[in-house]
Amino acid sequence: MGLLDRLRPRRKDDAVAENTWLVVGLGNPGARYAANRHNVGQMVADELAARIGATFKTHKTPSRVAEGFLRPGGPKLVIAKPNGYMNTSGGPVSALLTFYSLPVDRLIVVHDELDIPFDTVRLKQGGGHGGHNGIRDVAKATDDGAFTRVRVGIGRPPGRQDAADFVLKDFSAAERQALPNLLSDAADAVEAIVELGLVAAQQRFHSPA
Template identity: 40%
Template structure:
């Protein structure tokens, strides 16, 4: 394959037959108590993808709410078969759900996209990464432990820093307020756009397009 164009090599790498090509998992906590909180932004992005593409995420599978369907990746493309997943294990055990789904569908680690909150980014910022450490995020820590690898792509959604003197857990389980609340509603569709780009396998392109952007 050395003489093959890079893009063609990438497409061959990502081509995979079967009922599911990618898992897209949004992290969060179950229950009304956590609805709309910063920690549940991953769920919100999954909800947006579900709405756009008509994929109900309402089946109880893999200790999660799940739904399968096709997400288009561009004009003339066949689209990508995806499993949208909202683990119901609580954040710190999210990896159990994702690993169970990946094992069932035989999905390699590089085709598991995880969407989650990041307190190191302001509200309005996104960051695409091909792989990496948990960065202190317990949900990502669980995914790494259960899947046995850090080599999964992820989308970080900025939820802002708690600032000095405020407890981190209290912050991430609080709802958005004021200007942050208005802005996060504009961020969610852009985050869904980023996931759609990532589903092409072009993570460098997705990073180039979305990492430097600030949603006003």
């Protein structure tokens, strides 16, 4: 930072930019996929937007975006749902980071996770994609896999059902009974990451009940 930058009066917009987070819910577009297990990330995005009283709107980037604050004077959330399919999520995410001038460490991606039991939420930063095409594409497009992930457990498919078929099916009747609590927990996890930091959020959500 140069001398002129240090002397420049601090604007309100600067403070907002420094406390802005991009939260992306992964999924596939359209009514055909809306209730699929693979779209649980976008369901969490809907829950977050409802909490802050924001509405998804078309955007200059290939996404629908809802913006708002967690609380008056608190962190700003840019909640996004890419317009394309899961395996092309990277381009929209990269465009959003550029548009809002945010670094990758201000990115939280919410997605379904086969390797976690249903009704369970786990948090991590970085690591491999575990075969998840959306995570793979985001990591490739951003040249950095070190973004924060809210992993929403959907469990493994029963019997010999193919995993690709399983994730593109709607939640079962029994799962739908528990789904509102799962979406609420995942939204709580996003808020905890933003307000408390990843480590504190992990301690809260990874501890035995």
